[in-house]
Amino acid sequence: xxxxxxxxxxxxxxxxxxxxxxxxxxxxxxxxxxxxxxxxxxxxxxxxxxxxxxxxxxxxxxxxxxxxxxxxxxxxxxxxxxxxxxxxxxxxxxxxxxxxxxxxxxxxxxxxxxxxxxxxxxxxxxxxxxxxxxxxxxxxxxxxxxxxxxxxxxxxxxxxxxxxxxxxxxxxxxxxxxxxxxxxxxxxxxxxxxxxxxxxxxxxxxxxxxxxxxxxxxxxxxx
Amino acid sequence: xxxxxxxxxxxxxxxxxxxxxxxxxxxxxxxxxxxxxxxxxxxxxxxxxxxxxxxxxxxxxxxxxxxxxxxxxxxxxxxxxxxxxxxxxxxxxxxxxxxxxxxxx
Numbered sequence: 001x002x003x004x005x006x007x008x009x010x011x012x013x014x015x016x017x018x019x020x021x022x023x024x025x026x027x028x029x030x031x032x033x034x035x036x037x038x039x040x041x042x043x044x045x046x047x048x049x050x051x052x053x054x055x056x057x058x059x060x061x062x063x064x065x066x067x068x069x070x071x072x073x074x075x076x077x078x079x080x081x082x083x084x085x086x087x088x089x090x091x092x093x094x095x096x097x098x099x100x101x102x103x104x105x106x107x108x109x110x111x112x113x114x115x116x117x118x119x120x121x122x123x124x125x126x127x128x129x130x131x132x133x134x135x136x137x138x139x140x141x142x143x144x145x146x147x148x149x150x151x152x153x154x155x156x157x158x159x160x161x162x163x164x165x166x167x168x169x170x171x172x173x174x175x176x177x178x179x180x181x182x183x184x185x186x187x188x189x190x191x192x193x194x195x196x197x198x199x200x201x202x203x204x205x206x207x208x209x210x211x212x213x214x215x216x217x218x219x220x221x222x223x
Numbered sequence: 224x225x226x227x228x229x230x231x232x233x234x235x236x237x238x239x240x241x242x243x244x245x246x247x248x249x250x251x252x253x254x255x256x257x258x259x260x261x262x263x264x265x266x267x268x269x270x271x272x273x274x275x276x277x278x279x280x281x282x283x284x285x286x287x288x289x290x291x292x293x294x295x296x297x298x299x300x301x302x303x304x305x306x307x308x309x310x311x312x313x314x315x316x317x318x319x320x321x322x323x324x325x326x327x328x
Contacts (some may be wrong), residue, residue, distance in 0.1 A: 001257050004275030007266065037224060040320060041232040044313030048236055051308040052314045053241035055285060055301050057251040062260040066252035089315065093308050095279060098285050098300070100269075103277035159258060167266050176264060179255040203231050 001069070001158060001181075002094065003109055005102030017107025023115060025086055027081040037093035039078060042206055046074050048084045049195075052092065058187055063173045066184030069116035069154070072125065072147040073192045077199065079208045080122040085220075108161060121150035129209070130165055136200065139210065147192035148185035155181035157223075200213035234307070236309055242299030246292035 007211035008016075012192070042058035050070035069092075074083030088110045094100040101109045125146035132138035159177040196207065204210055254262060261267035282288070282300045290296040 001255065003257065004270040004273075005276050006270040007261070017236035027271070028319055031316070035316060035320050038228050039267075040311055040316040041224070041228070043316045044309045044311075045232050045235045045239065046283060048305045048314035049239040049242075052239040052301060052305045055243055055247040055250060055297075055304075057253070059251040062259075063253050064304075065253040065255050067250075067255060085315070086312065089312055090308060093304065097280055097282055097285035097306060099275065099277070099280035100285070102273075102275065120304065128285070154255060167269060168260075168264050172264050173260065173310055176260040177256065180260060184256055187274075206228075206231070 001109075001112065002101030002153060003089075003112075003161075005104050007102075007163050007165065007167050008103040008108050008190055009167075010104075012161050013104050013108050013215065020088065020107045020110040020114065023081075023084055023119075024110075027084045030081045031085060035082060038206065039082065041088060043078060043082060046070075046077055046083075047089050050074065050090050053191065054090070054094070054221045060180070061184045061189075062185060064180055066180070066187055067123040068191050069115055069117055069151055069188055070192075071154075072121050072143070072150045072188070073195055075118055075122040075125065076192070076196055076209050077207055082208075083118050083122070084114045086200040105145065111192055111195070112154045112158050113217055114160075117154035121146050121153060124149055125209070138187055139200075140197060143196050144189040144193045148189040151185035151188045152178055152181050155184075229320050236305075239309075242300045243305040247301040248297045250297075254258055 004166050035127060050068070050073070053068040053070060055067070057067045071083060071087050074086040077083070077084065091101060091106065091109050095103055095106050095109070125142050128142035128145055129139060132142050155177040156174060159173040160168060162168045162173045167173075199207055200210060252257070258267065261270065284302065285300040285304070286293065286296040287299045287303070289295075290299065
């Protein structure tokens with residue numbers, strides 16, 4: 001979903017850049033106050049894992065491939081603003097170091113994958129988490145659904161940007177983009193859920209959005 | 224930092240590096256979702272006729288230059304990118320947090 005140069009118009013790229021830069025500033029100020037000692041290396045390794053996993057394109061139907069996004073994974077592990085920093089870092093390294101995604105579209109890519117796929121989708125995760133059973137299974141179900149949704153929503157916003165850039169009308173871009181990403185999102189849901197399960201099993205204290213009461217469903221189930 | 228956390232971080236980093244090194248050469252080379260849609264709906268040329276604004280990527284398209292073996296070039300790009308991302312992420316996080324201590328003192 002990395003937008004290259006030339007597909008999204010200057011004003012949209014500029015607006016998305018401003019929003020992404022402002023969010024980045026907010027996230028830095030917030031991390032300055034709240035980032036825990038253990039979260040420092042966790043932030044680095046989450047970014048590294050997302051970089052690595054994004055290289056692993058898996059084939060989906062019709063000669064198309066998809067790859068992991070990781071924004072929701074980072075949100076669940078580190079909280080939404082720290083996750084935004086992770087995504088901005090990964091996308092900047094991909095753009096500058098590996099020519100993946102255009103430099104003019106960097107702000108838009110960070111907006112789509114860091115804010116829409118990350119912060120906004122994290123909102124859905126929180127809603128799901130609050131309505132689902134307060135158990136490990138309920139938590140993982142919220143992770144899976146929100147991860148799937150994050151990819152589909154980011155692709156829909158990308159289609160909107162293509163539309164308003166005059167690149168491809170919405171009635172063509174939106175169904176095409178979402179149809180592909182409904183499938184790619186399944187990969188996202190599987191990978192995110194597996195990784196969170198492994199971290200919950202080994203180091204539940206490193207999952208920022210996991211509250212300890214959830215690990216003892218026998219005592220808190222009725223609460 | 225406690226030892227247990229460092230072990231966890233080290234293992235996670237090792238997993239990431241191994242994924243980037245061993246699996247990336249086997250990744251699908253089919254176009255991704257956006258690329259495929261751009262191709263099918265006829266707006267890919269809009270991106271292709273545009274000169275890239277940033278031409279100084281040291282490892283364009285995840286393949287280290289000057290290596291004939293494509294798998295090796297990709298694996299090497301994966302390892303470099305993963306380690307670099309970890310180092311920059313860790314460095315930035317430390318930098319962001321350090322300001323707090325200065326403010327407090």
